[in-house]
Amino acid sequence: MTALPLVFDAPRRGMPPRHLADLTREEARTAVAELGHPAFRADQLARHFYRGVTDPAQMTDLPADTRQALTEALLPGLLTVVRHQTADDGRTRKTLWRLHDGALVESVLMRYPGRATVCISSQAGCGMACPFCATGQQGLTRNLSAAEIIGQAVAAAAAMANGELDGGPGRLSNVVFMGMGEPLANYARVRKTLDALLTPAPHGLGLSQRSVTVSTVGLVPAIRRLTEEGRNVTLAVSLHAPDDELRDTLVPINTRWKVGEVIDAADAYARKTGRRYSIEYALIRDVNDQPFRADLLGRLLAGKLAHVNLIPLNPTPGSKWDASPLPAQREFVARLRAAGVATTVRDTRGQDIDGACGQLAAADSVSVPSVALPMPAVEPPVELGAEGDE
Ligand code: SAH
Secondary structure, three states: OOOOOHHHOOOOOOOOOOOHHHOOHHHHHHHHHHOOOOOOHHHHHHHHHHOOOOOHHHOOOOOHHHHHHHHHHHOOOOOEEEEEEEEHHHOEEEEEEEOOOOOEEEEEEEEEOOEEEEEOOOEEEOOOOOOOOOHHHOOEEEEOOHHHHHHHHHHHHHHHHOOOOOOOOOOOOEEEEOOOOOHHHHHHHHHHHHHHHHOOOOOOOOOOHHHEEEEEOOOHHHHHHHHHHOOOOEEEEEOOOOOHHHHHHHOHHHHOOOHHHHHHHHHHHHHHHOOOEEEEEEEEOOOOOOHHHHHHHHHHHOOOOEEEEEEEOOOOOOOOOOEOOHHHHHHHHHHHHHOOOEEEEOOOOOHHHOOOOOOOOHHHHOOOOOOOOOOOOOOOOOOOOOOOOO
């Protein structure tokens, strides 16, 4: 494997104790056997985990005297609810999670007619420093482990199954990596998460490839790796500007991988997977919403297997920037469509709970009294093994 650039070398400190979801099925069976239990117990534990069962007392297919030990060894509770906040008449719920080392991350569950989507975090904080993004202002605390990322999706699936969102019981259908962090900067763990999301129950959540979206600032070598993986999930590229001069300031990693290289990598992904990618573009008043930039973007994407998702900027606290006014949004859409580019404007869920895209910034919530849930016994961090690139 070729050496990867420095941007992939996020800090390892604070990694959580070993969890079944970090392991392959074979590794989990070996781990269970090493603890002196029959290997098939690993499969039973996996079934409970992916169904959102956390209470050992409910694991009635395990001998009563092994439940506690097996749970502690392989299903340590890694995510503790600090609080839930709901919006949109109970159809959107943001959850603030505390991790074993005190780091905080958020996920947002959104119910729509006929589907339910969870937006999950892949890192605590983010190192990409996009100036309009609340998480980008925090800097990177650490990568999440695969189990910490998967756990957010499992919790959302369980919340849907239990009818915790308004509208009664339902099914989690979509996962988007649009919470905190840059997923492709935590590549190996995100790849493991994709496996868990796509693997049929009981060893995963059984989602379809098209209903999982990985969103990236455009880490070109990682997009190329994802292209080779054969997990044909939907790719979203956060472009925000069609020209390098402006993009260098809005998405600082652009100084390393330019617009043209990012689009080339996305095109290669589309060719390999047959799947249309989406271009995320936050419309910022008088910054990137000019008609000439719409035309530039139209020329950049015309004839490509791409779809533009315009997001009126969700202003972050203290930001000097604002969302584009409606007439500017409409003009932008019209020009893109005239260039033959499929374009939609994203509905911004959860704005009033700071749960919309780019608003996730868990650090301001530390002083909030937390819901008391038992914390797992913290074991020394373990090397996750077979990570290859970290
Ligand atoms: N790091 C990844 C995923 C996290 S952000 C990425 O950049 O793609 C998910 C999306 O929200 C990205 O498209 C991001 O650019 C966008 N976003 C960030 N801050 C925003 C804001 N204040 N308003 C609107 N969209 C924002």
